[in-house]
Amino acid sequence: AQTVTQSQPEMSVQEAETVTLSCTYDTSESDYYLFWYKQPPSRQMILVIRQEAYKQQNATENRFSVNFQKAAKSFSLKISDSQLGDAAMYFCAIDGGGADGLTFGKGTHLIIQP
Amino acid sequence: DTGVSQDPRHKITKRGQNVTFRCDPISEHNRLYWYRQTLGQGPEFLTYFQNEAQLEKSRLLSDRFSAERPKGSFSTLEIQRTEQGDSAMYLCASSWGAGYTFGSGTRLTVV
Numbered sequence: 001a002q003t004v005t006q007s008q009p010e011m012s013v014q015e016a017e018t019v020t021l022s023c024t025y026d027t028s029e030s031d032y033y034l035f036w037y038k039q040p041p042s043r044q045m046i047l048v049i050r051q052e053a054y055k056q057q058n059a060t061e062n063r064f065s066v067n068f069q070k071a072a073k074s075f076s077l078k079i080s081d082s083q084l085g086d087a088a089m090y091f092c093a094i095d096g097g098g099a100d101g102l103t104f105g106k107g108t109h110l111i112i113q114p
Numbered sequence: 115d116t117g118v119s120q121d122p123r124h125k126i127t128k129r130g131q132n133v134t135f136r137c138d139p140i141s142e143h144n145r146l147y148w149y150r151q152t153l154g155q156g157p158e159f160l161t162y163f164q165n166e167a168q169l170e171k172s173r174l175l176s177d178r179f180s181a182e183r184p185k186g187s188f189s190t191l192e193i194q195r196t197e198q199g200d201s202a203m204y205l206c207a208s209s210w211g212a213g214y215t216f217g218s219g220t221r222l223t224v225v
Contacts, residue, residue, distance in 0.1 A: 004156075033212050045157070045205065045216035052212070091156050095212065099170035101147040102207075102214060104156030 002027045002094050006105035013082050014113045020067075021077045021108045023092030033095040034068065035102065036077045040088040048090070051075065079110075087112045118208050118217035126223045127196055134192045135220045139208030143215070146189050148181055149205040151219070157205055163189060196224045 003026045013019035025034070036048040051059045051068050058066050063080045079086055089109055093102040119138040127133050139146050144165050149157035160179065162170040165186035174180070178196075183189040193200055203219045 035214075037216075044218040045207075047213070047215075050212070093156075095214075099162050100159045100173065101145075101149075101162055101209070102157070103159070106154070106156050 002029075002032075002096050002103040004092050004094055004103055004105035006092055006108050008108045009106070010109040010111065012111040012113060013079075015082055015084060017082055018078060018080045019082055019110065021079075021090050021092075021110070023075045023077070023105060025073050025075060025092070025094050027073075027094060027096050029096040029098075032097065034066075034075045035093040035095070036064070036066070036075075037091045037093060037104075038086075038088045039091060039107075045091070049077065082112050084112050084114060086110060118206055118215050120204075120206050120217035120220050122220055123218060124221045124223075126225060129198060129224055130195055132192065132194045133196055133222060134190050135204055135206075135222075137189045137191070137206030137208075137217060138187075139189070139206070140210075140215055141187075143208035143210040144186070145209040146183060147207045147209065147214070148189070148191050149207065150175070151203040151205055153202075160191070193222075196222075198224045200224050 005024045032053045034051045037045045049061045067076045089107045091107045092105045121136045146163045148160040151157045161181045163183040178194045181191045201224045205219045206217045207214045
């Protein structure tokens with residue numbers, strides 16, 4: 001079984017500042033994918049960034065980057081130059097390739113202070 | 115490609131009634147997943163189809179829950195004899211390869 005833990009129920013950051021959301025996971029798989037999804041209020045889940053476990057290089061998508069520490073089973077998300085539109089629930093998820101798709105954490109509510 | 119569509123967006127039903135939700139995946143995606151999301155929680159896996167075959171259904175919450183994907187296209191999720199505890203957002207996702215695309219979900223309220 002896979003588990004994902006997000007220890008920060010809520011984070012707040014000033015607009016234009018940088019924030020890091022934490023995620024740890026556990027899996028017995030050697031090859032897997034890790035994801036960060038954004039879910040704005042009453043809106044659909046949107047993929048922010050994806051990391052393949054066999055790739056050592058950290059994934060980056062514009063203002064979003066990850067710090068993937070495979071040995072520590074840690075997968076944090078850094079958002080640079082935070083914008084008001086970044087306010088949402090952020091979910092960390094793992095896909096071990098089994099038939100149960102993605103396993104999600106409980107989420108972190110990100111607040112952007114203007 | 116219009117993304118993953120779910121219908122209806124909202125459903126209010128009386129306890130004991132049956133409800134059915136529909137999901138239309140991205141046409142090229144052969145895998146389809148149903149999740150349930152309750153307030154303040156991450157999505158919880160329910161069931162999985164590869165084409166028309168339901169390959170995992172042991173996580174369906176009870177025998178009141180069932181899902182189909184006839185002909186490997188759209189899928190339906192049915193809840194029979196609804197209970198107040200069934201109130202939640204029901205999400206559908208389709209996948210090909212290592213990416214997942216989610217629909218907007220169906221919010222079910224059982225009164």
